[in-house]
Amino acid sequence: MEGVLSIKQSEFYKEFESVDLKNTFVLNTKEAEDIWRTYIDENLKPFHSLDKTHWILSNSSKSIGTWLESYNNDNYQKVVKMLDLELDWNEDNILFFFMSPRFVIKTTYQDFKNAWINFLMCEDDSPVLVNKNINKNVLVFTPNGVIKEIASDS
Numbered sequence: 001m002e003g004v005l006s007i008k009q010s011e012f013y014k015e016f017e018s019v020d021l022k023n024t025f026v027l028n029t030k031e032a033e034d035i036w037r038t039y040i041d042e043n044l045k046p047f048h049s050l051d052k053t054h055w056i057l058s059n060s061s062k063s064i065g066t067w068l069e070s071y072n073n074d075n076y077q078k079v080v081k082m083l084d085l086e087l088d089w090n091e092d093n094i095l096f097f098f099m100s101p102r103f104v105i106k107t108t109y110q111d112f113k114n115a116w117i118n119f120l121m122c123e124d125d126s127p128v129l130v131n132k133n134i135n136k137n138v139l140v141f142t143p144n145g146v147i148k149e150i151a152s153d154s
Contacts, residue, residue, distance in 0.1 A: 003028045004025035004026065004028070005025060005026050005028070007105065008021075010026040011026075012105075012122050015118050015122050016115060019118055021107070021111045021115060023107060023111050024111045024115070025106045026106075027105070027106055029102050035096055035106075036098065036100075036101040036104060039128075039130045041101075044101040046100050047098075047127075048125075056138070061151070062148065062149055063147065064082065064087075064139075064148070066146055067079050067116070067141055067146075070117075071124075071145075076116070076117060079147075080113045083147075087131075089109045090133070091108065091109055091110040092109070093108065093134065094131075094133060095108065095130065095132065096129070097112070097119050097127055097128075097129055098127060098128040098129070100123075103122075105119065105122070107119075112129070124143065126141065128140050129141070137149065138150045
């Protein structure tokens with residue numbers, strides 16, 4: 001696979017050393033920027049620099065649950081059950097976990113569910129999760145612990 005590095009060989013290896021992930025990779029800077037341009041912002045603006053008219057901030061959203069209490073209490077299954085209940089995603093769907101224009105993790109829904117806490121150890125300040133297979137499902141994990149589902153334009 002070109003342009004990617006196994007999560008276990010990346011700078012994030014410590015956050016993931018306790019879980020077995022076979023389909024989780026960190027994109028190199030060029031790939032991350034290309035994916036960010038495709039799914040988030042053509043101008044590579046970081047999440048917190050997006051203006052209020054940007055589709056992520058202006059499109060309708062709904063809260064599908066919370067993550068912070070489960071994160072603080074190592075309650076993995078509560079969030080997994082909520083995601084499965086709220087989302088119509090398949091285990092092998094390809095996801096992009098966007099931390100910034102330069103840091104994007106490519107994974108599967110199954111790997112994400114197995115390690116969602118580990119992902120949020122890498123970035124818990126509004127990371128964006130996009131399902132490549134179902135563009136209408138874009139999630140933002142807000143710093144106050146809410147998981148928002150946002151209607152995408154695509």
